Amino acid sequence: MKLQTDNANKILALYYNRVHHIIKPLAETDRQEITMELASHIYESMARNPQGDEVTTLLYALEKLGQPETFLYDVVAERKLHQARKTFNPIHLASAVALNIGRGFAKGILFFVVGTVYIISFACAATALLKPFFPNKIGLYTNSNGLFAAGWVTNIAPGTTEWLGLWFTPVFIILAVLLYVINTLLLKLIPTTKTTI
């Protein structure tokens, strides 16, 4: 959208910079859709509410629309969650969890739990892949003193048994995949409703 005066174009460009900064985590199509819809809204608002000169009209329209950091936060958090749920992509999932963790106390706790399970899932995968390189440090250990440990263990006490050997790698890869898939499916059950007016 091109306005007539330089000052109005500069103000609009600054507003769009803020918008682009907020919607940066989203897919290109989503970013384009949001930008086009905001341009449409600003155009309609300016056409219906002329305030004398163009700059004042634009400022009035932007003020009525609100701070993009406020009203776009929910859109970005929900669109990112939607993208993560659809793609199972770990980068989108991490971004979606980070964006949604600050959306209210109850939802924050749910996303904290989901985020923690993802970290455990990645830790399982990482230790599984490292097992062949550190066969005496990584494993599933128990002993008569009540030790039950999985993963990287230092200072292994005498009498400690490692149960899986090189089976640790396939078992923990399967465990990591299961945790990842189940957690992502559970993510779909978290409601996204939040209305602000």
Next chain:
Amino acid sequence: MYIALLCYMNMIFVDKWKSQVKKGVLEYIILILLHQTELYGYELLDKLKDTTGYDVAEGTIYPLLNRLKDEKLITSYWKEMDSGVPRKYYKMTDEGIAILAHMQAYWIELNNNIFTLSKQPQ
């Protein structure tokens, strides 16, 4: 002085209650308006204000429309305009129409129940 303060506090309570009611029924009203006709974002805000007196902070309508779209209750399409700035129109889906019927039935039931309750002797 004390009575004036009490009245002021009551008004604050009523205002908060009104705000909560508005939040609760906003999605319902948007669905009713979109069931009547296809609307673009700014037009929807205008209708909302004209028909219900809701002066919604304009930007907040978009997260709501986005959510209704994710729930597949509404859908959208772009329409080219002579001005060169296209409009994004929203319209109801069949699923949205079905959900709206359930919401309307519940709204009527709730309204009747509250009306009956308020008419009962003290």
